Amino acid sequence: MDYEAVIGLEVHTQLLTRSKMFCGCANDFGGEPNTRVCPICLGYPGVLPVVNREAVRKTLVAGLMCGCEVTGVSTFDRKNYFYPDMPKDYQISQFDRPLCRGGGILLGGSGFSGDPLEERTVRLTRMHLEEDTGKLTHLGRASAVDFNRAGLPLLEIVTEPDMRTADEAHAFLTELKQLMQYADVSTCDMEKGQMRCDVNVSVRPRGQETLGEKVEIKNLNSFRAVHRALCYEIGRQADELDRGGRVLQETRGWDDAAGVTFPQRIKEEAHDYRYFREPDLMPLETTAESAREIAALLPEAPRHRRQRLVRVLGLTGYDAAVLTSDKALADYYERAAAASPDPKAVANWMITEMMGALSAAGIGLADCPVAAESLGELVSLVAAGSISGKQAKGVFGEMFRTGRGPGAIVAAQGLSQVSDTDAIGEYAAAAIAANPDAVAQYRAGRERALQYLVGQVLRLSRGKANPRLAVEQLRRRLGPQEGES
Template sequence: MKYEAVIGLEVHVQVRTASKMFCSCPNRYGAEPNTLVCPVCLGYPGTLPVPNHEAILKAVRAGLLTECTIAKFSKFDRKSYFYPDLAKNYQISQYDLPFCTAGRLRLSGKGFSGAELPEKYIGITRIHLEEDPAKLTHSAGASGADYNRSGVPLLEVVSEPDMRSADEAYAYLTRLKEIMQYGDISDCDMEKGQMRCDVNISLRPVGQKEFGTKIELKNLNSFRAAHRAVEYEIWRQSDILDKGGSLRQETRGWNDDSGESYLMRTKEQAHDYRYFPDPDLMPVTFTDEEIDEIRRTLPELPEAKRARFVESFGLTAYDAEVLTLDRAVAAYFDEAARQSRAPKLVANWIISELLRLLSEEKVAINECRIAPKSLAELVDLIENKTINGKIAKEVFAEMFATGESPAAIVKAKGLVQVSDAGAIAAVVAEAIKANPAQVEQYRAGNEKVLQFFVGQTMKLSRGKANPQLVIAELRKQLAE
């Protein structure tokens, strides 16, 4: 490849709060259009904004979780523009003094394409807080504006142009989303527009220091779309440069159906936002003590959690990754593993049985009837050979349906594993006696028949015999 791609991302994240950024309207998705509105978020003259402290706290949390410097003095500014999505003709945002600056986020692991990513940090230029504009919809020659979204607290996270491929951009988005979710800042549900991203991308000949002409890509409504759009743009821009053409600074949209970007506007049409400090809002100040106070409430991040799961519970990197994809699943595993003598086995049960059942039954893990403690108990019953793996699955299904403890189910149903040598010898003898033809096959050297006898013996014991003891006893009696 002759060119190197230089990619930076601007990500908007809706902050999960009870009310909107500057009024007391509920911050809620999915209500009837224009029912969650008031004179403040409709921009009536003479109304006064009151900042939402919860949103500011979460902005600071986002900054701390991405290693940003938190401003001890910051302010809100007015960004002037005339468009129906903001009724007061300006957006309250932050210009030169955002809450968070100069952070970073680490990339590692595999990219979307499956290729190994370089171990590197992506710089975060700034994170600021602003208000979301109304949602505009256009159909059949008519447009509608839903002001329920107007005034919802919105974080803008601006990265440094540190990414070099579509895979790195995808990985950055994934990590950022993870941090926002773990940090209790946003649910980042992209289908509800809670996380939206724009990409800045330029190409330069490999080895050149100066940046090439920057193109901004908008309307990327999934990480997958972002990945595709970046790959497409790299191809499109390389093609123009290869043919001796030149690029101009422009804003392009992405059409995910056709898989192409299209021109929205050129630099000449760029806005002058005429930022100035909002006279209605006091500057926001923090002391070191206050910032430390917030720092103490931060959660363990997924990366640290994965490392701990591998270190203290003996998990593979892959298992740790699967278990930390969702914060609730990670918490569930953590609690179960702490109470079990076999945490690795607990992980296996969650990954292969619990997650499958939860998705089949469409149950969220925090509504699951099996308490983490009960799963730990089940695993311990297998470990100390009270029940075998097959019976354990039966017990597990019962636990999932009723929420009963495994010990109670095992006791009530008489499922305790039979490890008594005499009892096992008796069922093994019975199985052998009932199948003379297979005995001959085995004695003629067909080892595979042993599995048949294991099955027969387990059946006769109604699944309760200890399989290891059954195999040993079968070998012994068949050899006689």
């Protein structure tokens, strides 16, 4: 029988705030157990919670990034349950009036890294704000609890059951993580437990309308675990149905080492958490005006940035996906590309030489000794024919070792260049006057036209003009491009 899986996700991610959700304790990872605690996050009787405004703002940012409805009144509620990681015996959460409702995340179209080829929107049910619990560590017959995590602001994102494969679930999480990182809402670092994921999955014969029995897999702590657990569980449920058995509605755990899910508890009915309004907190109202103010400051979404790098800078979909996978990487790339006439070559340099050098040195981009502008300048030197590609690799190695700019290194190797801005400015003016078509194309947003003009400046200077200065002089004289503010 041919089966289809129906998958929904519940993602919890810690918000990047300075303090906890309802008290002034620091929001930091790690630390000696129970050092970042106070009577509020320890749930002492008689204390009053105070809402962290920044957590509310970041939740609204996350919602607006995903096209959610955010205006209206939202409330906090008590979710009652007894567990030692929650000293109040209730968690402050949001029940029927979450901060964000609806919205969705668009997947697909790029055709790589598990992203489906066809575009598909995964609808969101809601996003709401709640407080994190403490962390239990089981030590043989006893358990220890650390409340440093208790009360951290946690964003819960619930999807509609719109995914059909493990690949789609993986693509959704990848896109969600990028959105949250771009908007500075959360680092979504699953290794540090800052992002956790529960999945709901059922299977049904393809073409059948009614849903199969739903299984929940709790506490998956990496994207890879989500993918593996879904592949396993979809196969298990399909086998069960093929054998004529039935799938039990239950909660299952994931054994990462064995690569299997295992029963945890049968879910006879929904938990009764006896939600009621948190009497110590006022309702929150988001007006259309404040939503507009937040929306006006949203960053470019990673998907749009990928598309722009392909459309405007002429990158391949693969290059654009690699370079936008991390916002800092994309920012670095764009700074480097702006300092060079050849954005595609800059992308190649970053993906091969730069990322290779960083990984060999075991450091991240934040510690990269090569400034973005210097990389752009190096690529310009190659584009101008001042140095060969092979020489450039040597120069890059020197830049990475010493942090010096390519100009100084090239000069030390005896390559002469014209770096007189007046002289280059004259060449640039001449190149602009002689090439009205390229000028028009550049102004219409075609970055490649600039490369052509730089080539003309170099031709006029007989290859002696400093390409970075040529780019600067041309840009200054050409004025803004279409779409630039």
